[in-house]
Amino acid sequence: MSQAKKQAYFVTGTDTGVGKTFISSLLVRQFARRGLRSVGMKPVASGCERVDGRLVSEDAAQLLAASNVELSIDDINPYAFEPAIAPHIAAQQAGMRIDLDHIQTVFKRLQAQVDVVIVEGAGGFYVPLDEQHDMADLAVKLGFPVILVVGMRLGCINHALLTAEAIRQRGLTLAGWVANQVDPGMAMLEENLQTLRQRMPASYLGWVPWQTATDTLNVVELII
16 A cells, blocks of 8 residues: 555536536546545435446546555545436435434545545536435535535636635635536637636646546646
8 A cells, every 4th residue: 555645635626517527537547647645425316327236426436547546436436326417306205314423434445445536526516415415515524625526618717706605604724726628619718717817716737628528637748
């Protein structure tokens, strides 16, 4: 086992569909290239497919593929739901409750085996997990720095600044933000990016261009 200092980051996004899994996988691979035992974790996933009698999250599978450590998919993704709906509703339909203590226990089990864990949230920062808790509560419980994925499309400035403010209000460290171009035809991309770099209260970790293949995972280097 490497003697490197253990690291962990919580990845959230300005919305759903902004590329959190892609960026999380990129980070897992980047740390692995540095010689660190690196793995991604997707605590809660909706829209899973049933494969050989079990639910499998495509996001969790991508994170596992990016890792350089052999680990159980059940630890990578403790809560998997079939409907592609909000996690708290999917859990209700399945007769389950998303337990933050259980997620923390599984995280600690993963962390004991690796140097770096990248934990990817579901949806945005305030996506509900049950009647009382949301993804922000999970981030607070885990307590490590947050990386914000900003989906570069119309409206991204407002969404990014609001999410950054929410992260800081919860007492968490915003380690930095990544600009991920999710709209290949976004108007005034450079101007929007420049505005975000001026206004965001955290380090700019890099820009990921519009892509259609996983090759980008091996060529983009984020500043972290």
